[in-house]
Amino acid sequence: MDKIIPNYCMVSEPLEVLVGKWKPIILLNLLANSPMRFTEIKQAIPEITQKMLTKQLRELESHDIISRTVYPEVPPRVEYAITAHGQTLQPILDRMHQWGLAHIAHMEEKELKSDLE
Amino acid sequence: MDKIIPNYCMVSEPLEVLVGKWKPIILLNLLANSPMRFTEIKQAIPEITQKMLTKQLRELESHDIISRTVYPEVPPRVEYAITAHGQTLQPILDRMHQWGLAHIAHMEEKELKSDLE
DNA sequence: TCCAATAGTATCTTTTTGGATATTATAGCA
């Protein structure tokens, strides 16, 4: 593949979509299990506050990564699901996960070596 | 590939390495052209402040993505280069760039469609 | 003696993120 020219680089786009303390974990939940209700996601990620969850969901929605469906019932039901466009993130997330594992191993090995000196 | 289990997910690792307003652009410069002196990088990214550049470089260095070599001269000369480990980020960055392009196209198309309604 | 060049620090302020807590609308039900 051609080298990415620094001045015409779209790497920042996926970063914008993925950055936020909770977005990757929300996404991975929805990729593994769509649709999910608000409360289900909240239960899957107990440490997140309601405000943060709402905010992150709205941001993901604005990038067309997830969809939001409101059922006009009482009490309200709202379901979130990964969109077709959101699914295209899967290979990137997989690669990132792989690299993450390799990175951890690399840093541990380095640590070990520097301890021996 | 197996699905990433949300609770054992290393996606946050590359994000930690890449996040920072200037890191991707610094990295892409060094991937395209290593080594570079501090001032060269500064010139390639004129909007960055000296403080920010130093900080981001130190962070990348701490993850063993780039190396820093000081030449004991006056005036000082410091060269930054991508490491072998840093090179392993290239395929991820390429994919992210590709996805970024597709994402922009997707959002534009969506915009267009919603304008017609 | 004083200046230029390089790669930084130090300090302070602003902006962006994240978080804690309280409040809301609604219909059915005891």
Next chain:
DNA sequence: TGCTATAATATCCAAAAAGATACTATTGGA
């Protein structure tokens, strides 16, 4: 009447990231 459940908002506050600006050490040369 007052309570429950759901998916939110509204306020206020704290912490982290980013940015502006000024300062520093060094030494060869004018």
